[in-house]
Amino acid sequence: MAETANPEKGNRKVEVFDTEEDLAVSLAKYTADLSDKICQERGAFTVVLSGGSLINSLRKLVEPPYVDSIEWGKWHVFWVDERVVPKDHEDSNYKLAYDGFLSKVPIVPGNVYAINDALSAEGAADDYETCLKHLVKNGIIALSSVSGYPKFDLMLLGMGPDGHLASLFPGHPLVNEKEKWVTFIKDSPKPPPERITFTFPVINSSAYNAMVIAGAAEATAVHLALGDAKNSDKLPVELLSAEGELKFFLDKAAASKL
Numbered sequence: 001m002a003e004t005a006n007p008e009k010g011n012r013k014v015e016v017f018d019t020e021e022d023l024a025v026s027l028a029k030y031t032a033d034l035s036d037k038i039c040q041e042r043g044a045f046t047v048v049l050s051g052g053s054l055i056n057s058l059r060k061l062v063e064p065p066y067v068d069s070i071e072w073g074k075w076h077v078f079w080v081d082e083r084v085v086p087k088d089h090e091d092s093n094y095k096l097a098y099d100g101f102l103s104k105v106p107i108v109p110g111n112v113y114a115i116n117d118a119l120s121a122e123g124a125a126d127d128y129e130t131c132l133k134h135l136v137k138n139g140i141i142a143l144s145s146v147s148g149y150p151k152f153d154l155m156l157l158g159m160g161p162d163g164h165l166a167s168l169f170p171g172h173p174l175v176n177e178k179e180k181w182v183t184f185i186k187d188s189p190k191p192p193p194e195r196i197t198f199t200f201p202v203i204n205s206s207a208y209n210a211m212v213i214a215g216a217a218e219a220t221a222v223h224l225a226l227g228d229a230k231n232s233d234k235l236p237v238e239l240l241s242a243e244g245e246l247k248f249f250l251d252k253a254a255a256s257k258l
């Protein structure tokens, strides 16, 4: 059973699950409930995926009851970061999501916004930002009246053991990018080195952000993000917020240092 840990603050919620399996069950229900609510409110549901272990944690969404009940035709799918490799490359976050999730549900292919893999990192980031601007203009993506940045309905995020999220790494100047919606990195410490990534203002303007973390390797960064430690050099995960709700889904191992 899930239990609520202490470090809840403002609109930040934290839930700790006995196992990653329990976490996956709860994440599917959370996503499906938000899909129902937001499809009704806006007629579209903009969902942002990350790479890494997140896609495996979404596995319950492609099973009954959700596979049949979700209004997949109203989903619009984006990536919070993407490796600059061909879409059929083993390192591609698009391929990871397509193989493990998107190919198993009836999302409209035209509503899946992969990067243009024929472009350089810089070109792909500009192209993705142009695509987002177009979708804001035609009302598919909302615009935050608070920040002026695009306001996605739900971002499903993962975190690395170093506390990075998206391709925003500790100590890297991209963490402070405020102008761009989408930018690029050519020296990512996590391979492959060339990626594009949403910037913090966009990530933090999201209506709902779910940060999904399982495993002991992330426990120290989880402790820094949610514990009482007062470290001066903040990890990217410590800079994460959301306009509506930020929810941490943790398994016991990830929460072991809280």
Ligand SMILES: O=C(O)[C@H](O)[C@@H](O)[C@H](O)[C@H](O)COP(=O)(O)O
Binding pocket: 050, 051, 052, 053, 054, 081, 082, 083, 093, 157, 158, 159, 160, 161, 164, 165, 166, 167, 190
């Ligand atoms: O392309 C990537 O590297 C991912 O999109 C990245 O942002 C990921 O979410 C974190 O690195 C966590 O990855 P794990 O969940 O596998 O630790």
